[in-house]
Amino acid sequence: MNFLAHIYLSGKNEKLMVGNFIGDYVKGKKYEDFHTTIKDGILLHRQIDSFTDNHYNFREAKKLLVPVYGLYSGIVIDLFYDHFLAKSWNNHSNVTLRQFTKWTHAVLLSNFFHLPKRVQGFLPFLIQNRRLESYATPNGIQKSLEIMSRYTSLPEHSKKAMEIMDSNQQFFEDNFGVFIKDMVAFVENTYNVEIKKPYFTTGL
Numbered sequence: 001m002n003f004l005a006h007i008y009l010s011g012k013n014e015k016l017m018v019g020n021f022i023g024d025y026v027k028g029k030k031y032e033d034f035h036t037t038i039k040d041g042i043l044l045h046r047q048i049d050s051f052t053d054n055h056y057n058f059r060e061a062k063k064l065l066v067p068v069y070g071l072y073s074g075i076v077i078d079l080f081y082d083h084f085l086a087k088s089w090n091n092h093s094n095v096t097l098r099q100f101t102k103w104t105h106a107v108l109l110s111n112f113f114h115l116p117k118r119v120q121g122f123l124p125f126l127i128q129n130r131r132l133e134s135y136a137t138p139n140g141i142q143k144s145l146e147i148m149s150r151y152t153s154l155p156e157h158s159k160k161a162m163e164i165m166d167s168n169q170q171f172f173e174d175n176f177g178v179f180i181k182d183m184v185a186f187v188e189n190t191y192n193v194e195i196k197k198p199y200f201t202t203g204l
Helices: 003-008 014-023 030-031 036-054 054-063 067-086 097-110 118-129 138-151 158-167 167-190
Strands: none
Touching: 003 014, 003 030, 003 036, 003 097, 014 036, 014 097, 014 118, 030 067, 036 138, 036 167, 054 067, 054 167, 067 138, 067 158, 097 118, 097 138, 138 158, 138 167
């Protein structure tokens, strides 16, 4: 799961969301240096990642990217899952993606000095470019892959990744649909996080 999904899976608890957002940038026992609820969010982030890595649907989706990305295929699926979450946002949240994004930006800015230096460095760009909202479009996902390839060890195969996503659109939509239901149930039941969903999906 990438940024959008981790934030979504925090419910409306602001400090928990901050921890979940920064989880990838806090290594080892460094989480112990944070506010109690932020620390809980960091640990929740790790449990979400573990659940994701071990979920059947995630492993099946990765197989389509392995020929191109090899060991990095999971990172691309994380981003794909954010795309399908954003694309079908109205099925998963009782507020619009724009409203949710504005709330997220406000919370992160109000907790700016709790963020690791690396996160402080890229947060203004994430906000300015409306990165979370951009995940709803294929172009936004491709741009994110290109950015990641410039600043991380992710290989630059964004064009091929988008071709794979486009030619397997229905598979990914169905795959994600099952996965996100399992993930929400896991977070709500295990961590007592309430995720507000539209009335017509409350029972899912």
